[in-house]
Each structure stands twice: as C-alpha cells, then as structure tokens.
Amino acid sequence: MKQDKIELHIKIPNQTKYLSLIGKISEELAVQLQNYSGDRESLANHVNVVLTEALVNAIRHANADNPEEVVEVRIIVTEDELVMQVFDHGKGFDMNGVSQSLPNNREQLEDHGRGLFIMRSLMDSVDYYPVEGGNVLEMRKSFN
Amino acid sequence: MKQDKIELHIKIPNQTKYLSLIGKISEELAVQLQNYSGDRESLANHVNVVLTEALVNAIRHANADNPEEVVEVRIIVTEDELVMQVFDHGKGFDMNGVSQSLPNNREQLEDHGRGLFIMRSLMDSVDYYPVEGGNVLEMRKSFN
Amino acid sequence: MNLKIEESNQAVIVVVKEERLDAHNSETLKQELSRLFAEGKTKVVVDLKDVRFIDSSGLGALVSGFKNASARQSSLKISSLQSQVKSMFELTRLHRVFDIYTTIDEALETF
Amino acid sequence: MNLKIEESNQAVIVVVKEERLDAHNSETLKQELSRLFAEGKTKVVVDLKDVRFIDSSGLGALVSGFKNASARQSSLKISSLQSQVKSMFELTRLHRVFDIYTTIDEALETF
Ligand SMILES: Nc1ncnc2c1ncn2[C@@H]1O[C@H](COP(=O)(O)OP(=O)(O)O)[C@@H](O)[C@H]1O
Ligand SMILES: Nc1ncnc2c1ncn2[C@@H]1O[C@H](COP(=O)(O)OP(=O)(O)O)[C@@H](O)[C@H]1O
Numbered sequence: 001m002k003q004d005k006i007e008l009h010i011k012i013p014n015q016t017k018y019l020s021l022i023g024k025i026s027e028e029l030a031v032q033l034q035n036y037s038g039d040r041e042s043l044a045n046h047v048n049v050v051l052t053e054a055l056v057n058a059i060r061h062a063n064a065d066n067p068e069e070v071v072e073v074r075i076i077v078t079e080d081e082l083v084m085q086v087f088d089h090g091k092g093f094d095m096n097g098v099s100q101s102l103p104n105n106r107e108q109l110e111d112h113g114r115g116l117f118i119m120r121s122l123m124d125s126v127d128y129y130p131v132e133g134g135n136v137l138e139m140r141k142s143f144n
Numbered sequence: 145m146k147q148d149k150i151e152l153h154i155k156i157p158n159q160t161k162y163l164s165l166i167g168k169i170s171e172e173l174a175v176q177l178q179n180y181s182g183d184r185e186s187l188a189n190h191v192n193v194v195l196t197e198a199l200v201n202a203i204r205h206a207n208a209d210n211p212e213e214v215v216e217v218r219i220i221v222t223e224d225e226l227v228m229q230v231f232d233h234g235k236g237f238d239m240n241g242v243s244q245s246l247p248n249n250r251e252q253l254e255d256h257g258r259g260l261f262i263m264r265s266l267m268d269s270v271d272y273y274p275v276e277g278g279n280v281l282e283m284r285k286s287f288n
Numbered sequence: 289m290n291l292k293i294e295e296s297n298q299a300v301i302v303v304v305k306e307e308r309l310d311a312h313n314s315e316t317l318k319q320e321l322s323r324l325f326a327e328g329k330t331k332v333v334v335d336l337k338d339v340r341f342i343d344s345s346g347l348g349a350l351v352s353g354f355k356n357a358s359a360r361q362s363s364l365k366i367s368s369l370q371s372q373v374k375s376m377f378e379l380t381r382l383h384r385v386f387d388i389y390t391t392i393d394e395a396l397e398t399f
Numbered sequence: 400m401n402l403k404i405e406e407s408n409q410a411v412i413v414v415v416k417e418e419r420l421d422a423h424n425s426e427t428l429k430q431e432l433s434r435l436f437a438e439g440k441t442k443v444v445v446d447l448k449d450v451r452f453i454d455s456s457g458l459g460a461l462v463s464g465f466k467n468a469s470a471r472q473s474s475l476k477i478s479s480l481q482s483q484v485k486s487m488f489e490l491t492r493l494h495r496v497f498d499i500y501t502t503i504d505e506a507l508e509t510f
Contacts, residue, residue, distance in 0.1 A: 006162070008169075009153040016423035018150070021176050023419070023452065025152075028168045045452070045483045052454045056422040104492055111429075111463040114455035114491050121490055160312035167308070167341065189341070189372045196343045200311040248381055255318075255352040258344035258380050265379055 006077040014059050014069035022055060022073055023048040026084075035079050036143045043141070046122040047082070053115040054086040054137045062090025062135065082141045089134040095126075150221040158203050158213035166199060166217055167192040170228075179223055180287045187285070190266040191226070197259040198230040198281045206234025206279065226285045233278040239270075289313035291320055299331035299396055300324055309339045309346035317346075321353030321364070330362040333395045337368035342376050354386065363387070365395040400424035402431055410442035410507055411435055420450045420457035428457075432464030432475070441473040444506045448479035453487050465497060474498070476506040 008029065012018040030036075030044035055071060063069040072087040095116065102117055103110035119126045123139040152173065156162040174180075174188035199215060207213040216231040239260065246261055247254035263270045267283040290305035302320065306313060317334075324332055334350060336342075350366065357364040367389045369377065377383040389395035401416035413431065417424060428445075435443055445461060447453075461477065468475040478500045480488065488494040500506035 004157045004159075005155075006157075006165075007155040011149075011151040013148045013150075015148075016421075018176075019421055019423050020419050021150075021172060023421075024172045025169050028165060028172065032162075032165050042483075042486075045486075048452060049454055049487070052421055056454070056456060060422070102492055104496065109462060109466060109496065111459040111466070112455070114458060118455055118487075118490065160310075163310055163312050164308050167310075186372075186375075189375075192341060193343055193376070196310055200343070200345060204311070246381055248385065253351060253355060253385065255348040255355070256344070258347060262344055262376075262379065 003079050005079075006075075008075040009072070010074075011070050011072050013067060014063045014065070014071050015067050016056065016059060019052050019055055023052055026051050026075060029075060029077060030082075033077065033082065033143065047084070047141075050119045050122050050139055051084060051086070053119050054084070054139065057115055057137070058086050058088035058090075061093070062088030064090070080143050082143070084139045086137045087131070087134055088137075092128070092130055092135045095128040147223050149223075150219075152219040153216070154218075155214050155216050157211060158207045158209070158215050159211050160200065160203060163196050163199055167196055170195050170219060173219060173221060174226070177221065177226065177287065191228070191285075194263045194266050194283055195228060195230070197263050198228070198283065201259055201281070202230050202232035202234075205237070206232030208234070224287050226287070228283045230281045231275070231278055232281075236272070236274055236279045239272040289316040291317065293320075296396060299333060299399055300329050301333045301335060301392055301396075303335045303337070303392075304339055306339060308341040309336070309349070310341065310343040311345035314345045314349035318349035318352045321349070322356055325353075325356045325360050325362055330360075331365075331399045332357065332362070333365045333367055333389075333392055335367045335392050335395075336370070336373055339373055340370055342373045344380070347376065347380060347382055350386070351382070363399070365389060365398070367392045367395040400427040402428065404431075407507060410444060410510055411440050412444045412446060412503055412507075414446045414448070414503075415450055417450060419452040420447070420460070421452065421454040422456035425456045425460035429460035429463045432460070433467055436464070436467045436471055436473055441471075442476075442510045443468065443473070444476045444478055444500075444503055446478045446503050446506075447481070447484055450484055451481055453484045455491070458487065458491060458493055461497065462493070474510070476500060476509070478503045478506040 026047045027044040030047045031040050033040060036043055058071050069089060074085040076083040098116050103113040119139060123141050125140045127138045128135060170191045171188040174191045175184050177184060180187055202215050203209065213233060218229040220227040242260050247257040263283060267285050269284045271282045272279060292303040292305055294301045353364045365387045368391060369388060403414040403416055405412045464475045476498045479502060480499060
C-alpha cells in the first residue's frame, strides 16, 4: 500500500503580517497528526514557533524586508515524520558559524539571537543549504 | 507595485478524513482577507462549505473512493478575488447537464444532489474543465 | 462519529456530538436514524447544538431520516441550529421541509 | 498592536491585548517600554494573560525592556504566563532572568 502523505506548499508576500496565517495553518496540520505519539497540542505550538522563527529570518535577514519579495514554505507529512522547508532568495549564511548557545550572559544579555537555538531545540534536525534561486532552511521532526 | 498574492497548494490522500483539515485551512485564509468588504466570518464558512463539496465530489465521484489516489487543492488570493481549484483524476462529467434546481419536490425529496447547487449559490462562478491527467473544478469569489 | 442517544418518554433524542457533520461522518447518522425507525421508534429529535459546520451530505443524512420517518407514519424533528448551520438549511430550502426547534425541550413538547 | 496601559500608585501596568506576541508586533511593545523608562517610570509590569503564542522577537522585546530598566535602576516584572508562553521562557532560560508572577496583583505587591 502507498503511504498516506500530505504535501502543503504556500507562497506569501515577504511581510511579517502573514506569520500568524502560516502559524495557524501549521497548527491545524499538527493537531491532525494521528501517528505522533507525544502531546499533539505541544507539537502544534512547536511547529508554529519554529516556522515563525524560520520565516522571520527569511523575511528580515535573507530578503531584507523587501515587501515585494515572496517567501515559500513547504510542509510534508508522511506516516513517520514532519518536514518543513522555508525558501529564501538571499545570499545565504553559514549556519554552523552561528553560536549554539543562548545570548543570556549577565554582561551581555542580548535582545536577539535566540531563533536558531529555538529551532534546534524543538526539532530533530535543522539544515540550511543552497537551492536554485536561493536557499532552504529545512527542519525535521520524527513521530517516534 | 506588485500585487500582494497568496498561493496555497495542498495534496491529500483521497479520503474524507482530510475534509476538516482543508476546511479549517481555508477558513484561516478567509478570515485574513482584509480586502473583502462583506462579513468575513460568513465568507470563511462559505469557503469551507464549497471546498468540502468540491472535495467530496472529487473523492467519491471522480476518484471512486480509491484511498491511494491523491486530491489536489489550489487556493489563490489576490487583492480582488479568491480562486479555488480542486483537481481530480477521473473521467470528468458534464457539469451543465446537472440540474440547477434543488431536489426538494414533495414526491421526490432526494438525500443527495445539493453539492453543485451550494457551490453555485455561494460563489460568483463555478467551472469544470479538463486539464492534463484529469479535471479541475474552479470556483471564484470577488471581493467587491 | 460521536452520537449520544437518550430516551425520554416515547421519544428518542439523538445528540450529534461533533463540530462537523459532513461526508466523513454523516453515513453513521443516516444508519442510526434508519435503525431507530426500523426498530419502531415513532418520535425522534436530532439535536445539532454542537454542530458548527454542515455540508450537503450532512443535510442528506437528515433528509434520509425524514423520508424514513414519513414512510412509517413517524416523525423526525430537529433542534438547536447554530447560525451557520441554519443558513445551510435556508440556502437549500430544507427549513421548509423539517420541523426545526430552538431547544430539545421545545421539540419534545410538540410530539 | 493592542496595548492597554494603566497606572496603579507608582507602577505602570502594560497589558498585551494580543493572542500572538511575535516579530510582527513586538517592536511596538519594545518602543513603548523604552518610552516608559525614558519618561522616568521605575516600576513596570507587563501582563501576558491574553498571549497564547510568543516567539524569539517577542521575548527579545521583553529582554530589551529589562535591559532598559536595569540601566536606570528601575524594574520590569512579568505576569500571567499561559503554559505555552511559559515553556518558551523556560526553553530560552529567560525564566531565570525575569521576575515572573502569576497575577498582576502579585507582581505589584513585590515592588
Ligand atoms: N535566512 C537567513 N539568511 C541570512 N542570514 C540569516 C538567515 N537566518 C539567520 N541568519 C543569520 O543568523 C543570525 C542568527 O539567527 P537567529 O538565531 O534566528 O537570531 P536573530 O534572527 O534573532 O538574530 C541572524 O542574526 C542572521 O545574521
Ligand atoms: N468531480 C466529479 N467527477 C464526476 N462526476 C461528478 C463530479 N462532481 C459531480 N459529479 C456528478 O454530478 C452529480 C451532482 O453532484 P452534486 O450536486 O455535488 O450532488 P451529489 O454529489 O450529492 O450527487 C453527482 O451525483 C455526480 O454524478
């Protein structure tokens, strides 16, 4: 038998006002994941958070807040995992060069720099690689 | 300036258990439609209803309830209209041959045959035409 | 599908405990209604208080129950429509076919 | 962004009337906090009762307010975290940085 699979692809203008739409759509998907063994409400929140973080980075860092740019999100749900991809049209960056730790030191408590930490903490894997016309940030979460 | 546009494309297994997912996603999209001058809550419900009707026809009539088939939905939102397309892989049918009236006669009150009536009533236009590999049912609703 | 079935005097109350009554779950309601009338029940109320969304298949299950009832000199009444469900009855003119009440109790009083 | 600002004795209460505190609206909160401390307010409570969702930018706006307060010998307290918001504070260890209270009143009592 073929595996059940859901594929969602959405393109939005490069504007933060669309964050909540993507967040809510991803939550609807997550609460339906019957194969996920953990708490589906938390998973829904986590998916909403990590997609928001990835989208904001694409909108602000990669696409330089240009409102006429487009951001693309792809979500694939199979029987054993959830894959989320966010495409940007920027020059890319070296994700491994970004510190894995939190910017919470007493001397230098920073008001930014927690996005990748959050994505890495809540997902099983986070990758960033070039594709035609830009780059993709890819996050995976297994259901087992 | 380029027009703001949202494009959503989703593929689901040919199973009615995914109706509510598509319905909810379409409602999330509809409540965000800032250019719609009417009541957005009703529009959200209407979009949910007509997509459900179109999907059920694709799942049952066109794809003959085969759970391994795939149904595709595309939703495009521009500044002045909402376009929804449901793709099936069936042999197609003559939509103009389907009665425009309700099957509510006292002698023959039918328990089916209201789907196209509902789609035609709630949307500005409903078309059905062949595309490569199948057919598409296309519904449009203008925001003015 | 989640249905709560209660007996009250001579009547049977079928409460649909679902947010959606659509092509995915309406077949169960249709069969349950058919079973009740076949068993000889003559007074049935279907309560839709929890239903926020109905499609043509959901309406069809109710029409099927209504036809079943009529064929057996029995009656099917409907109660507690939320506004979006009510507009689907109106759109399809089925509000003229069914006896629709605001609450279960109002429906019961009219038998 | 929807903020409700109240004064109570010497303190200012900033109630965030949004379901989401994210990169789309957190800049307004950041600027409002900055304005309050620049005006000389020394006791500020940010209440998040209505906030169901927070991202790193929302947390960042609060960190910015906290730094602003510390630099001026003032203080910023936070109240009424919903569970998913609370877990974001914990994940980013910011629950050790901020003074967090269950209600606005509890936060006020500690000034
Ligand atoms: N898509 C991207 N394109 C370019 N640079 C990026 C991208 N995503 C992240 N970065 C870089 O990585 C840094 C860390 O990102 P993050 O942890 O999300 O924190 P923040 O965005 O708050 O600075 C950013 O400041 C930015 O320099
Ligand atoms: N995608 C489709 N492929 C083939 N036949 C279809 C399709 N959609 C509708 N039909 C035909 O049109 C008829 C009327 O459809 P509809 O008004 O939705 O009512 P119902 O589906 O309840 O019969 C169906 O019974 C079916 O024969």
